[in-house]
Amino acid sequence: MKITQRITPCLWFDDQAEVAAAFYTGIFPNSRIVELSRYGEAGFEHHGKPKGSVLTVAFELDGQRFTALNGGPAFTFNEAVSLQVNCDTQDEVDHYWDCLSARGEPRAQQCGWLKDQFGLSWQIVPAVLIELLTDPDYEASQRAMKAMLQMKKLDIAALQRAHAGG
Incomplete structure (x- = not known):
């Protein structure tokens, strides 16, 4: 093989x-x-x-x-390992967030993280987030970071507004 x-x-x-x-x-x-x-x-x-x-x-x-x-009940998932889903659009973020979190842990985690119904952790990440957080304009990147830290499911438009100073 x-x-x-x-x-x-x-x-x-x-x-x-x-x-x-x-x-x-x-x-x-x-x-x-x-x-x-x-x-x-x-x-x-x-x-x-x-x-x-x-x-x-x-x-x-x-x-x-x-x-x-x-393998049996000896081991369970925890947040030390997660699967990242990189998304180009808000529609993709919404789709993966809604599907994976359905019947998952009742309280979603922060910053785009969620647990599905099996206890597996996922990160639903818009690709633009990396650009916003790594912007050489320190103040702009920090505004985006502050906005992200207030979110559960990430909102691309809100992240971009925060980055721009709005």
């Missing part, structure tokens, strides 16, 4: 790998479930999963390969 992507994120779920992969592939364009593997009899004394239940789901989100693993 030829390597097509050297680094593939593996997301550990208790038993929701297939449901999560279907959820994520339904949100992003150019996405699909690639293959499933299933638990067999080997290793039952270690994993305790029923024979035939889903072990891994290989899937792609907008062409990026991921693996979802049903």
